[in-house]
Amino acid sequence: MDLPVLLITNGVLLPEARLKYTLHLLGVSRARIESFALPIASVKQLYTVPGDLNDEIKVEFLRNLKDFLTYLTFESIESAITLKKLLEEKNFDALADFSVAQLREVSFSTMLDYLATLDTSRRVLLANEWIKECIKSQSDPNEQLKRDHHKELVKLGTLIPANDLAKLRDKAQNVVRKYGSRVKSGNSVEALEGKLRDAQLPDGIRDRAWEEYDRLKGMNSQQSEYNVLLNYLDLVAALPWSKSTPDHIDISKARQVLDVTHDGMDKVKKRVLEFLAVRKLTDHATGPILCFSGPPGIGKTSIAKAIAKSLGRKFERMSLGGIRDESDIRGHRRTYVAAMPGRIIQALKHAGTNNPVILLDEVDKLYAGVSGSPSAALLEVLDPEQNNSFVDHYLNLPFDLSNVIFISTANDLSQVEAPLLDRMEVIEMSGYSHREKLHIAQNHLLPRQLDKNGICPDHLIVNPDAILHMIESYTMEAGVRQLERQLGAVCRHGALKLAEALNTDIAADVVPELHLPIVIDRTAVKHILGIAKFERLNLVKKLGRFKPGMVFGLSVSVLGGKVMPIEATTNPGKGKVQTTGKLGDVLKESIEVAKTWIRANSGRLSCSSLTDIDAHVHIPEGAVKKDGPSAGCAIVSALYSLAANRCVRSDTAVTGEISLTGHVLPVGGIKEKVLGAHRAGIRRVILPESNRADTSELDDTIKA
Ligand SMILES: Nc1ncnc2c1ncn2[C@@H]1O[C@H](COP(=O)(O)OP(=O)(O)OP(=O)(O)O)[C@@H](O)[C@H]1O
The missing domain is CATH 3.40.50.300 (P-loop containing nucleotide triphosphate hydrolases)
Structure with missing residues (x-):
C-alpha cells in the first residue's frame, strides 16, 4: 500500500516565541522506501508483530512510564498529554514508540536500529530499559515542587475537555511558568537576599534596596521587569558602599x-x-x-x-x-x-x-x-x-x-x-632624549620583554649601541612605546633560537649550535628588524645644502616635536604671495606679516623688497594640516633668504612668533621641538630669547 510517511498534524505559534514556528510532526506507520525520485518517494508500509510480551514486563513498563510522565510534563506539555492518553489505552506498540521518541539520550544509530525492529515485545524491552535509565538520571532536588506541578496538570486534564487543546495548553503553560520558573530562579532570589544582607548598605540606601527586593519577590518571573529588577539589585548588592582599603602613605x-x-x-x-x-x-x-x-x-x-x-x-x-x-x-x-x-x-x-x-x-x-x-x-x-x-x-x-x-x-x-x-x-610631561630612552630601555623595557618572552637575562644581551641604533633608526616617537615593540621583536628572535636549540634533543645537557649568551649588536638589529625605517628621515642628510628660500621650522603636535621644512621660490609677478601645503589661517597671516616686514626693512637689510616678483611659500607634507604662529621667524628667514639670495644653514632650525614691527615673541613646546629637531639630525636650534628659561629642562647631551 502506498501512503504518506508523515502527517503534519498542526503548526502552532507559541506565544513566547513570537517569530518562531514549531512544527509538530507525527509518525503514523513504519514504511520502507522502495523507489526514490525527487520529489516523490514510493514507500511500502511495514507491519509490526506483537511478539511474546510477558505480564511482568508490561506492569513494570507501565509503572516506569507513569514516572516518566512526571518528567515529561516539564519538557513538553503536549507530549505528556499524548502519553497520558496512550497509557489509558494501554497500547504497548504505540507506548514504546512514543516514549522512545521523547528520549534525547539515545544515539541516532541506536534509534535507527530500534525503528527497524518490527517485534513489539523486543521494542518494549528496549524502551523499558532506556526509560528506566532516563528516570534514574533525572533525580531532581525539587521533587516536591515537581509533584505539585504534576498534580496540578492532572487536575487540569480532568477539568478541561480533552479536545480543547488550545485552552489546555495555555493553562498548562501557566503552570509550567509558575513552577518551572521557581525551580530555576528560586536560588538566585535567595542568593540575592544573602548578598543584600552582606552588602553593608548605608542607612538611606538600605530601606530603598529592601523595598525593591520585596517588590521583586511579589513579581512573576515572566514579567519583563523581573529580570531588570533582579540585575539592578545584584548591582546594588555588589557595590562597595562601605568597603575601602586602608591608606598606607609612606x-x-x-x-x-x-x-x-x-x-x-x-x-x-x-x-x-x-x-x-x-x-x-x-x-x-x-x-x-x-x-x-x-x-x-x-x-x-x-x-x-x-x-x-x-x-x-x-x-x-x-x-x-x-x-x-x-x-x-x-x-x-x-x-x-x-x-x-x-x-x-x-x-x-x-x-x-x-x-x-x-x-x-x-x-x-x-x-x-x-x-x-x-x-x-x-x-x-x-x-x-x-x-x-x-x-x-x-x-x-x-x-x-x-x-x-x-x-x-x-x-x-x-x-x-x-x-x-x-x-x-x-x-x-615631555618626550625623552635618546640618552633617557636608552636608560629606560635598559632598566625597564628590556627586562620586561625578556620576562614576557620567557628568556633568562643571562641568555640574551642587547648592546647599548644596538639599543641606540633602534632608537635612532627604527623609531620616531617622543615616548618609548615603539621602542618597546622593537625590543619585543628582538627578544622573540632570541626566544626562537633558544627554543629551536632546546628542541633538537630534549635530553642534551648543552644547547647545540648555540653560543650563550646571544649578543645583539647593530648588525644583528639590522638582520632582525630589517631595513631601518627612519634613517631616510634624517632631513639634514637628505636635503643636503639648502638653496635660497629654504629653512627648517619646528612644529609640535600630540605626537611630539617635529622639523617642518619651509620652501619659498619666486615667480615673475607683482608682489603677491601664494601659499600651499594645507596651511591654517594663522600660518597664512604669519606669511603676510613676514612679507610686510621684509618690504618695510628691505632698505636696511639691502635686499629685494619682493614687490616686483611673486613669492610662493610651500610647506611639505601637504596632506597634513598646519597652523599656529610659531613658524613666524622661520618664514621671515625663508623670505629674507629669497630676497637677499643667501642660503640659510641646513643644520639649523628656527622657531618663534614674529610681530609686525619685528619683535620675536615666545612660543610653547620648546622641549618637544628641540627633541624633535635632535631626532631629525639638526644640530643648531634658534629659539626666542624669552624662551631661555625653558632650556633648563633640556638634557645636557642634547644641549651639547
Ligand atoms: N620613564 C619611564 N620609565 C620606565 N618606563 C616608562 C617610562 N616612560 C614610559 N615607560 C613605559 O612605556 C610604556 C608606555 O607608557 P604609558 O602607557 O604609561 O604611556 P602613556 O603616556 O599613558 O601613553 P598614551 O598617551 O598613549 O596613553 C609603559 O610600559 C611604561 O612603563
Missing part, C-alpha cells in the same frame, strides 16, 4: 616605588610625592585632580598606576577615548531597554572598594554628541562639593565618590573643555 616607600618603576621624570615624581605628602598630613579626602599631559608612550598611565601602588589602593583605568554620550558616564535610566550603569559605577563595582585610584584616560578625546556632553557629566564627578552624592541614572541612589582619587591623562590640552581643565592640576 613617602619613602612611595619614592622607592616611583624610582623603581620609572626612570627620570624628576619634576613629575616630585609633584606626585608632594601630592601624597599633603594627603598624609591633612587626611583630606578632597585634593587636586592631577592631569598628566604629553605625547603618547611617555608613561602617563604607568605613573598613575604607580601612585595607586604606593598608596596601596586598587587601580581602575577608564578609557574615555571616543565617548560622546553622557550616559556612558552617568548610566541609562532603568526604563531604557538594555539599560546599564555608567562607567564610574562599573569601575567601582570592579574595584570592589570605594576608594580606588580611577584613571580617566584621554580626557581630551571626549566629544559632545547628540545625547548630551560627557564632559558635563564628568564635571559633577570631579567636583568635590558635589561628588559625595553622585547619582548614576541607572543606580538612582547617591554614591559617595569623595574617597576616590581621580587622575586624568591627555595628549592635547587644547582639546579639553575649559571648565573641566579648570578642575584639574595639569602636570606637563
